Amino acid sequence: MQRKINLLLLLFSLIGGAIGFAIGEVILGSLLETWPRFAVVGLYFGVLALCIGVFCLIAELIAPRLNGNSWRQRYTDLSWKLLVPSTLVLLFIVGGLLQLLYGLHLGGAKQVKDIVLVIDNSGSMLETDPDNERYTAAKQLIDNMDGDKRVAIVMFSNTAELLQPFVNVSSQEKKNEIHAAIDAIEPTDGGTDFRLALSEAMKTIQGETGFARGTMVILLSDGFSESSINQQIEDYKEQQIVINTVGLSVVDTRGSALLQQIADATGGSYYDVTEANGVSLVFQNIYKKLDNRTLLTERKGTLEDSTLYMLLRILAFALIGLAIGVSLGLVFDNRFLALSFGAGGIVGGIAAGYILDYGLSGHDFTDGFWRFIAALVLAAVIGLFTLIVPIRENSGTKSRGGGRKGSGSALPSAGMGGRSKDSRSHGF
Known part of the structure; x- marks a missing residue:
C-alpha cells in the first residue's frame, strides 16, 4: 500500500x-x-x-x-x-x-400553481404601448400555461381593480373567456400607484386560497410610483410570494430602480424591456423558470x-x-x-x-x-x-499451463473481485 x-x-x-x-x-x-x-x-x-x-x-x-x-x-x-x-x-x-x-x-416549499398578472393601465401607456402589446403578451402567456395552473389579472393606474378573479386554465374555453375580458379593457389617463396594485393582488391571493397554494406575481409598468410600498413588500416576503417585475420603456430611472427593488426583495427578477413587442418573450421566460430548479443552475425565488x-x-x-x-x-x-x-x-x-x-x-x-x-x-x-489514501497496483496475473512455475499461486491482486490466491484471475 x-x-x-x-x-x-x-x-x-x-x-x-x-x-x-x-x-x-x-x-x-x-x-x-x-x-x-x-x-x-x-x-x-x-x-x-x-x-x-x-x-x-x-x-x-x-x-x-x-x-x-x-x-x-x-x-x-x-x-x-x-x-x-x-x-x-x-x-x-x-x-x-x-x-x-x-x-x-421539501421543507414547506410550495410549487407555483397560481399566477397574478398586475398590469399598468395608466395614461402614459398610450405612448409606451400604443398597440397594447402587453395585453397580447398576457393572452399568449395564458394560452401556454399548463392545465393545472390558475391565473388572475389586476389592472391599475392611480386606482386598482380585479379584472379577472382566479380561474383555472385547463380548457381553451376558459382561456377564451379571459381573452375576452382582456380585450374589453378601456384605456385611462390615470397615474401610477404600485401600493394599490400590490394590495389588490395580495387581497385576491388571500381571499381565494388563504395562501395555501404556491403563487407568483408578474408586475408590469412603465412608470414610477410615489406611494410607499414597504409594508406591501413585507407582506409578500412573509408569505414567500415572488414578484417578477417588467419595466416597459421606463424613462424615469427611479421607476426601474423601484421595480428592481421589488423583485430583489421578494426573490424575483427584474426585466427591462425597451420595445413593447418584447414583453411576450419576457413573460414566456418568466413562466419557463417556474420551479425550474436544477443542480447546475441558480436557485431563484423563495428558495x-x-x-x-x-x-x-x-x-x-x-x-x-x-x-x-x-x-x-x-x-x-x-x-x-x-x-x-x-x-x-x-x-x-x-x-x-x-x-x-x-x-x-x-x-x-x-x-x-x-x-x-x-x-x-x-x-x-x-x-x-x-x-492521501494509499493504493496498491492491480497485480493480477495470467496463468500459463495452470499457474506460476514452481509455485502454483499468484501474488495478491488488487482487482475488484478481491481474489488473492487464484493465479488464473484476470482481475474480476
Whole structure:
C-alpha cells in the first residue's frame, strides 16, 4: 500500500474535466428547455465522467504509475469495455436520480400553481404601448400555461381593480373567456400607484386560497410610483410570494430602480424591456423558470437563500464525486483506486457544490465560469487523492499451463473481485 501520484493522470484528468464541461454546456444550453431536467442533468454528469475517465485511462496507458504494468499489459481491453457503462451510464443514473430529489418541494416549499398578472393601465401607456402589446403578451402567456395552473389579472393606474378573479386554465374555453375580458379593457389617463396594485393582488391571493397554494406575481409598468410600498413588500416576503417585475420603456430611472427593488426583495427578477413587442418573450421566460430548479443552475425565488437546498446541492455533488471516483476504480479494475478516487470525489464534490451554490447568479457567462471551476476542482481532487489514501497496483496475473512455475499461486491482486490466491484471475 503506497501513497503516490501520477502527475500525467492529474493533468489529463483536468483536460478531461474541461472537455466534459464544454460538451455539458452545449447539452445544458440546447436541451434544458425541451428535455426533462433529470435527463439533462444526468447526461451532463455522465459526459463529464466519461471524458475524465477516457483521459485518465489514456494517462495510465502512457505512464502506469498507479495501476501498474501488469494491468497495462493484460487488461486494457477490459478497461475500454468497462469505460462507457462505468462512467456515462452510471453517472447518468446517479445524476438523474439526484436531480429528481433536488427538484422535490421539501421543507414547506410550495410549487407555483397560481399566477397574478398586475398590469399598468395608466395614461402614459398610450405612448409606451400604443398597440397594447402587453395585453397580447398576457393572452399568449395564458394560452401556454399548463392545465393545472390558475391565473388572475389586476389592472391599475392611480386606482386598482380585479379584472379577472382566479380561474383555472385547463380548457381553451376558459382561456377564451379571459381573452375576452382582456380585450374589453378601456384605456385611462390615470397615474401610477404600485401600493394599490400590490394590495389588490395580495387581497385576491388571500381571499381565494388563504395562501395555501404556491403563487407568483408578474408586475408590469412603465412608470414610477410615489406611494410607499414597504409594508406591501413585507407582506409578500412573509408569505414567500415572488414578484417578477417588467419595466416597459421606463424613462424615469427611479421607476426601474423601484421595480428592481421589488423583485430583489421578494426573490424575483427584474426585466427591462425597451420595445413593447418584447414583453411576450419576457413573460414566456418568466413562466419557463417556474420551479425550474436544477443542480447546475441558480436557485431563484423563495428558495434562493434556503439552507436546506444549499446542503442538498452540496450533498448531491459529494455523491456525484463519489460515483465518478468509484467509476474510475471500476475502469481500472482496482478496488484500492476505487476507494482512493471515491474519497477524493466526495471531497471534490463538496467543494464543487459549495462553489456552485455561492457562485451561480443567473448570468450565462459567469454561471458557465463557475461550472467550469467546479468541474476542474472535482477532477483535480480526485487525481490528487492517491497522495492521501494509499493504493496498491492491480497485480493480477495470467496463468500459463495452470499457474506460476514452481509455485502454483499468484501474488495478491488488487482487482475488484478481491481474489488473492487464484493465479488464473484476470482481475474480476
